[in-house]
Amino acid sequence: MANVYFDHNSTTALKPTVLEAMLPYMTKQHGNPTSQHSYGRSAREAIEQARQQVAKATGAQANQVVFTASGTEANNFAVTGIASNLNQTQILTSSIEHPCVSNPAKAMQHRGWQSNSIKVDANGSLDLMAFQKQLEAPTDLVSVMMANNETGAIQNIVRIVELASRKKAFIHTDAVQALGKINVNFTEMNVHAMTISSHKIGGPLGAGALVLNKRVDIQPLLLGGGQEKGLRSGTENIAAIVGFGAACELAKQELSNFASHTLMLRQYLEVGLHRTDAIIFGQKSNRLPNTSFFAFKNIDGETLVTALDKLGFAVASGSACSSASSEPSHVLLAMGVNPDLARGAIRVSFNADNTKQQVADFLKALKQALQDLRQMTAVAA
Amino acid sequence: MERMPIYLDYSATTPVDPRVAEKMIPYLTESYGNPASRSHPYGWTAEKAVEDARKEVAKLVNADPREIVWTSGATESDNLAIKGAANFYSGKGKHIITVATEHKAVIDPVRELERQGFTATFIEPNDDGLVDIETFKAAIQPDTVLASVMLVNNEIGVVQDIEAIGNVCRENGIIFHVDAAQATGKVTIDLGKLPVDLMSFSAHKTYGPKGVGALYVRRKPRIRIEAQMHGGGHERGMRSGTLAPHQIVGMGEAFRIARLEMAEENARIQTLHDRLLNGLQKIEETYVNGDLTHRVPHNLNISFNYVEGESLIMAIKGIAVSSGSACTSASLEPSYVLRALGRTDELAHSSIRFSIGRFTTEADVDYTIKLLAEKIGKLRELSPLWEMFQDGIDISKVEWAAH
Numbered sequence: 001m002a003n004v005y006f007d008h009n010s011t012t013a014l015k016p017t018v019l020e021a022m023l024p025y026m027t028k029q030h031g032n033p034t035s036q037h038s039y040g041r042s043a044r045e046a047i048e049q050a051r052q053q054v055a056k057a058t059g060a061q062a063n064q065v066v067f068t069a070s071g072t073e074a075n076n077f078a079v080t081g082i083a084s085n086l087n088q089t090q091i092l093t094s095s096i097e098h099p100c101v102s103n104p105a106k107a108m109q110h111r112g113w114q115s116n117s118i119k120v121d122a123n124g125s126l127d128l129m130a131f132q133k134q135l136e137a138p139t140d141l142v143s144v145m146m147a148n149n150e151t152g153a154i155q156n157i158v159r160i161v162e163l164a165s166r167k168k169a170f171i172h173t174d175a176v177q178a179l180g181k182i183n184v185n186f187t188e189m190n191v192h193a194m195t196i197s198s199h200k201i202g203g204p205l206g207a208g209a210l211v212l213n214k215r216v217d218i219q220p221l222l223l224g225g226g227q228e229k230g231l232r233s234g235t236e237n238i239a240a241i242v243g244f245g246a247a248c249e250l251a252k253q254e255l256s257n258f259a260s261h262t263l264m265l266r267q268y269l270e271v272g273l274h275r276t277d278a279i280i281f282g283q284k285s286n287r288l289p290n291t292s293f294f295a296f297k298n299i300d301g302e303t304l305v306t307a308l309d310k311l312g313f314a315v316a317s318g319s320a321c322s323s324a325s326s327e328p329s330h331v332l333l334a335m336g337v338n339p340d341l342a343r344g345a346i347r348v349s350f351n352a353d354n355t356k357q358q359v360a361d362f363l364k365a366l367k368q369a370l371q372d373l374r375q376m377t378a379v380a381a
Numbered sequence: 382m383e384r385m386p387i388y389l390d391y392s393a394t395t396p397v398d399p400r401v402a403e404k405m406i407p408y409l410t411e412s413y414g415n416p417a418s419r420s421h422p423y424g425w426t427a428e429k430a431v432e433d434a435r436k437e438v439a440k441l442v443n444a445d446p447r448e449i450v451w452t453s454g455a456t457e458s459d460n461l462a463i464k465g466a467a468n469f470y471s472g473k474g475k476h477i478i479t480v481a482t483e484h485k486a487v488i489d490p491v492r493e494l495e496r497q498g499f500t501a502t503f504i505e506p507n508d509d510g511l512v513d514i515e516t517f518k519a520a521i522q523p524d525t526v527l528a529s530v531m532l533v534n535n536e537i538g539v540v541q542d543i544e545a546i547g548n549v550c551r552e553n554g555i556i557f558h559v560d561a562a563q564a565t566g567k568v569t570i571d572l573g574k575l576p577v578d579l580m581s582f583s584a585h586k587t588y589g590p591k592g593v594g595a596l597y598v599r600r601k602p603r604i605r606i607e608a609q610m611h612g613g614g615h616e617r618g619m620r621s622g623t624l625a626p627h628q629i630v631g632m633g634e635a636f637r638i639a640r641l642e643m644a645e646e647n648a649r650i651q652t653l654h655d656r657l658l659n660g661l662q663k664i665e666e667t668y669v670n671g672d673l674t675h676r677v678p679h680n681l682n683i684s685f686n687y688v689e690g691e692s693l694i695m696a697i698k699g700i701a702v703s704s705g706s707a708c709t710s711a712s713l714e715p716s717y718v719l720r721a722l723g724r725t726d727e728l729a730h731s732s733i734r735f736s737i738g739r740f741t742t743e744a745d746v747d748y749t750i751k752l753l754a755e756k757i758g759k760l761r762e763l764s765p766l767w768e769m770f771q772d773g774i775d776i777s778k779v780e781w782a783a784h
Contacts, residue, residue, distance in 0.1 A: 027399070
């Protein structure tokens with residue numbers, strides 16, 4: 001069993017103080033927030049406090065935060081919900097979006113929309129020239145992620161908003177990977193909607209949010225009891241929401257430490273990688289400090305990940321959601337990486353608890369694993 | 382902290398059973414993998430836990446684990462079933478049948494489908510809350526594609542004859558969805574026998590955590606639904622989104638406990654129910670809402686005539702109950718469920734839903750009876766309407782002078 005966890009872009013361990021905040025709501029404080037009695041009232045207060053915490057960590061106002069069950073739900077809600085109340089024109093999403101943005105966008109094609117993707121360059125940054133050209137056609141919705149889950153590439157949202165705003169398009173950004181790793185400010189970015197998720201920042205699975213400008217007329221995804229001011233029906237998952245709030249507060253406090261520490265680890269890792277024949281993806285782009293995505297020629301990523309696992313290191317061979325399939329990463333293909341090389345990609349993503357020693361051990365283990373795998377290939381040949 | 386009132390609102394939500402919470406904690410601490418991570422044991426452990434829980438949920442309702450799709454709760458299950466099936470089979474027909482007393486999580490998606498070009502019939506139940514099978518048959522149209530009828534009603538606790546309605550649906554080629562959020566652990570559900578195609582479940586009404594539910598999707602004959610949430614292709618493409626293992630584990634454990642203990646528990650709750658009913662019926666002018674035989678013992682919904690609903694709620698702060706279902710109690714509208722039963726606005730307003738459960742004691746029931754008798758007595762002493770009633774005046778025939 002692996003004992004060093006380098007897969008924090010996939011999911012993170014719950015922080016102990018977050019768990020502590022949640023526990024009362026998993027046991028004694030069991031009210032339904034809609035109920036009128038004191039059980040309901042205390043549940044309601046807990047949710048509103050969490051809403052404040054989330055708003056503070058994202059540069060938003062509390063009344064702009066709509067809780068959902070996950071980042072996936074928030075992304076679906078944003079794309080489907082905003083498009084449903086507009087005239088059918090063009091939806092533009094980047095070619096490196098998470099499938100929970102690109103798939104709902106594609107699904108809107110059945111409802112009369114044109115769904116097109118925006119190219120990225122070899123470093124994984126949005127091709128702004130191409131984007132500007134695509135915006136010449138009537139466009140009402142643009143969704144570009146703030147930071148990519150695989151390469152960590154950070155997009156120039158300010159410029160993207162500038163271009164899209166000229167066309168009066170609504171702009172959504174998936175900030176799931178950005179939160180807690182770089183500064184996220186909803187108001188300053190001036191987007192209409194932004195997705196965030198709890199379990200990527202030391203909070204529990206089961207909570208996410210769409211931060212939403214109130215001028216946006218959005219169609220709810222879930223209808224029923226009218227919770228979240230009618231925007232998201234369903235009994236609130238109080239424990240998870242309370243945990244999400246606590247995790248947001250911590251993430252804000254710990255941001256600068258997280259950024260400097262993980263950046264130091266990554267530099268150390270990548271110096272080591274340069275001594276091998278590793279190819280690092282998106283290295284020339286502005287990246288999340290904790291993420292490194294790389295491959296070795298003629299080495300299969302899945303095999304390497306399994307070998308590393310046996311040596312005690314948990315890393316990813318692509319994004320967790322698509323690691324069920326053996327297709328090469330769509331992000332790398334969009335960057336023009338050769339499919340064979342893309343199949344060899346592995347992702348290391350740190351958090352603030354990882355140490356330099358762990359990285360040093362990892363580099364040794366990696367060298368070992370590469371040697372073994374290449375020997376095996378040589379024998380087979 | 383103020384002393385918490387006695388909890389008699391188990392139909393709004395149940396406390397998490399301590400045994401369930403205990404099972405969940407490890408998945409919040411050491412076993413925190415993403416079940417979709419295939420490349421390391423953190424992911425495998427999480428995936429195994431998710432599959433074990435799926436078996437437990439399936440076992441309670443005698444289904445195949447492959448027929449269980451995880452969701453974030455019964456609201457999502459209802460939305461997914463109704464919009465998902467209606468959209469997938471819209472080529473077959475565009476008429477939907479449901480009941481006026483369904484939960485909003487069924488009614489609102491049906492209303493939304495109406496805006497998208499479907500038509501719908503909202504059947505009125507009998508005054509006892511039960512759906513008449515002949516009324517249901519009469520609602521069927523040549524292009525009826527989907528029907529949705531809940532197993533146990535959240536406000537009045539009546540149990541519908543799902544088998545009979547399901548058989549009619551089968552004969553007419555109608556997809557049949559059942560909202561069973563209030564039913565698990567209270568009535569036996571055998572999907573091996575019941576002619577049901579889609580069924581919604583919730584964890585937090587059965588001593589599991591909030592934020593998780595499931596949708597049963599029949600495999601034989603295979604029922605298809607259009608996904609409402611797109612993304613990583615989780616849950617065989619029917620519902621994308623990273624699964625939350627701790628919550629799923631909690632639901633599995635809650636349903637396992639329900640399966641093992643429901644017979645004994647329901648007998649105990651029946652006794653408490655009878656005790657509460659007997660005690661409250663000693664108060665004059667009380668009306669039980671919903672049939673008393675086809676009903677789960679966990680629910681008792683009573684209208685107290687000649688008291689004003691809001692004052693009553695304020696007067697009985699020592700117990701936590703609902704006046705109408707939790708999901709609509711924020712509004713001052715009288716319960717649409719009680720109105721569908723033909724209750725007047727006054728009686729609907731002065732109704733209380735008592736819902737009892739695993740941790741309710743005989744002492745809780747006795748306290749409740751005493752509290753209600755005392756407070757209702759006081760409120761009626763102040764009520765001119767009660768005085769008139771006592772004097773034998775038929776208030777419905779009184780002509781009120783305009784001021």
